[in-house]
Amino acid sequence: MFLDLSKDPFDRQPQGPDLQWTVLIPFFNERDYLPATIESLAQQTTRFTLVLVDNGSTDGSADVAEAFCRAYKLDYLLITERTPGKVAALRAGLAWVRTRWVATCDADTIYPPQYLAAAEAILLRPGHVVAGAYFIAPETDERARIIEARQFLTAARLLPRQCHAGGAGQAxxxxxxxxxxxxxxxxxxxxxxxxxxxxxxxxxxxxxxxGELWCTPSPRERDRDSIRWTLFERLLYSAAAPTAGDWFFYTFLARRLQRRRLLSNRIRERQYQHLEGPVLVPSHSLL
Structure with missing residues (x-):
């Protein structure tokens, strides 16, 4: 069966007072990592809908993702967004979200069972609209994790107006x-x-x-050019974030990234065919 495009897509998603979360995962050629990520999400103590956005994979990632979603009986939606880049994929996925909270996760990251519950506890605090996770290395023991958490939380307290969490760990x-x-x-x-x-x-x-909101990136080799900002840019971000964030991002940093050609699609690492627009593919668990 195929999704009925004549109706509001959100009408097809499970609804109810206990469904507060959507997990949004964009991916491109991640078939080797998606199984572990989906398995970790299947262990969550909080109910959620999973929205998977295939950003034009050529390695069968979408088939692998759907197979594991079915195996774990997850409520999921799989779409394809062929406009290049993570920003386009996230935008396409967000259009399908109709829950109170949404977590952006990466296809090569492992999430502990309490991940969504910990994020929810933060978002329930008065005035809080976003939660951020810290990252720990694979095989990190509990003592080392606690030390990492203390260092992370100290930095967040010292610099409260800047982001301390990557996109794989934001809700x-x-x-x-x-x-x-x-x-x-x-x-x-x-x-x-x-x-x-x-x-x-x-x-x-x-x-x-x-301290309870953390995740673990999968170990993998990287063959792309560096996509990170410079030490000078990071230091200026820390200084500018509280009062001059617009200037920092849209005047200063955007020009520098443009010169270095660090566009969103540079993350993808491979050539792909440029096709515009979202394309729906069969998804059985939501029908």
Whole structure:
């Protein structure tokens, strides 16, 4: 069966007072990592809908993702967004979200069972609209994790108006994310989109963290050019974030990233065919 495009897509998603979360995962050629990510999400103690956005994979990632979603009996939706880049994929996925909260996750990251519950506890704090996770290395023991958490939380307290969490570990109040403009390639189509979107969302409220909100990136080799910002850019971000964030991102940093050609699609690492627009593919668990 195929999705019926003649109806509101959100009418097909499971609804009810206990469904508060959507997990949004964009991916491109991640078939080796998606199974572990989906398995970790299947262990969550909080109910959620999974929205998978295939950004034009050529390695069968979508088939692998759907097979594991079915195996774990997850409520999921799989779409394809062939416009290149993570920002376009996130924008396409966000359009299908109709829950109170949404978590952006990466296809090569492992999430502990309490991940969504920990994010929810932060978002329930008065005035909080976004939650951020810290990252720990695989095989990190409990003592080392606690030390990492203390260091992370100290940095967040010292610099409360900047983002301390990457896109693989962010969770939002959906209404606030949309009110801030969501993910928008017309506004920002560079790398570091996870920091730029937080800059806008924090106009709507606070970003919170906790020692219980963490995740683990999968070990993998990287063969792409560096997509990171320089030490000078990071230091200036820390200074500018509280009062001059617009200038920092849209005047200063955007020009520098443009010169270095660090567009959102540089993350993808491979050639692909450029086809515009979202394309729906069969998804059985939501029918």
């Amino acid at each position: 939002f109040c959906t209404r606030s994310l949309r009110a801030a403009g969501g993910f928008d390639a017309a506004r920002w189509n560079f790398v570091l989109e996870d920091h730029e979107v937080i800059h806008r969302v924090m106009r709507k409220g606070r970003m919170g963290y906790s």
